[in-house]
Amino acid sequence: MHRLVDWLDAMPHPYVAVEISPERVAAVRWNRTGGLGSYVVEMLPPGALVPSAVEPNIANANAVKTAFSAAMGQIRARGEDIALIVPDPVIRVFVQHFEQFPRSAQEAEPILRWKLKKSVPFDADETVISYMRQPAREDGVDVVTGLARQRIIREYEGLAEAVGLYPGVVLSSSLAALSILDGDKAILLARVSGTALTTAIVRESVLCGYRCTELPVHSADITPQMLLEEIFPLAAYYQDTWADTIHSVRIAGLGGRLPDFVGPLEAEFHCSVGALLHRAVAEGRIQADAQPLADREIDGLVGWMLHR
Numbered sequence: 001m002h003r004l005v006d007w008l009d010a011m012p013h014p015y016v017a018v019e020i021s022p023e024r025v026a027a028v029r030w031n032r033t034g035g036l037g038s039y040v041v042e043m044l045p046p047g048a049l050v051p052s053a054v055e056p057n058i059a060n061a062n063a064v065k066t067a068f069s070a071a072m073g074q075i076r077a078r079g080e081d082i083a084l085i086v087p088d089p090v091i092r093v094f095v096q097h098f099e100q101f102p103r104s105a106q107e108a109e110p111i112l113r114w115k116l117k118k119s120v121p122f123d124a125d126e127t128v129i130s131y132m133r134q135p136a137r138e139d140g141v142d143v144v145t146g147l148a149r150q151r152i153i154r155e156y157e158g159l160a161e162a163v164g165l166y167p168g169v170v171l172s173s174s175l176a177a178l179s180i181l182d183g184d185k186a187i188l189l190a191r192v193s194g195t196a197l198t199t200a201i202v203r204e205s206v207l208c209g210y211r212c213t214e215l216p217v218h219s220a221d222i223t224p225q226m227l228l229e230e231i232f233p234l235a236a237y238y239q240d241t242w243a244d245t246i247h248s249v250r251i252a253g254l255g256g257r258l259p260d261f262v263g264p265l266e267a268e269f270h271c272s273v274g275a276l277l278h279r280a281v282a283e284g285r286i287q288a289d290a291q292p293l294a295d296r297e298i299d300g301l302v303g304w305m306l307h308r
Helices: 001-008 059-072 107-117 152-159 173-180 224-242 261-268 276-282 288-295 299-305
Strands: 018-020 024-030 038-045 080-086 093-097 127-133 141-149 165-172 187-193 196-204 206-214 248-252 272-275
Touching: 001 093, 018 059, 018 152, 018 299, 024 059, 024 141, 024 165, 024 299, 038 059, 038 288, 059 152, 080 127, 080 152, 080 173, 080 299, 093 206, 107 127, 107 141, 127 152, 141 152, 141 206, 152 165, 173 187, 173 196, 173 206, 187 224, 196 224, 206 224, 248 261, 248 276, 261 276, 272 276, 276 288, 276 299, 288 299
Parallel strands: 018 080, 080 165, 187 248, 248 272
Antiparallel strands: 018 024, 024 038, 093 141, 127 141, 187 196, 196 206
């Protein structure tokens, strides 16, 4: 019965998933054995999509719709459920501690909406909310909550619906990528996409902290010092709250510039620093058929593949 309940409560896993970023639309189809069947990447012109939690995201509707439709056509996605992986700034993520937390969604959601209404830049009435419980560092329960403005989510869902597809799952890129992290020690993930930087800390599959900030420059212009200044607050919070240190750092989104950042990060955290996907490949946690996705740093889809 316990296994049956877990299966009924599990997140659905469509055979098709799409990761949308300011630079591209990447889509994959998995086969029935869980392997990668086919994938395609359609590039977007600069400024076509501008991620935001509040303002409209699709600035060039024709370019985004054309890229999305072309990607779906190439992997032959028709009349089926898909998973939509959207840019991090769209979805606000919070990790909160509760001494007691209700089991039923009817009781839990109003509590979360009330507690977080001052933490999001939109009204609670137009909020899409999802949450999950996880083990706490002390008595009680920790709750990971994702919130987004409904009209923004509808922009992305509308892309799928316009070509006859049904978005069964909507998830942010970094939340999907967390599945790539593995280990019983604290791992800090710093993931850059466009002008957004997401920092997350995971230990034993528990999300200990999450922070998404807007960088003053594009990822191509960020410096090691700027990155350190942005990720330090979450690292300090974790060290103070959990009485633990960061044991490894994983970086995504810097491409060939990563070597410039390794030395300063190692000096700051006194631990190993490496590329998120390259380390996962080296450790044998990514299947060989997913190598093309890893080579192109499509970490959201790789993470979703592992999550399946």
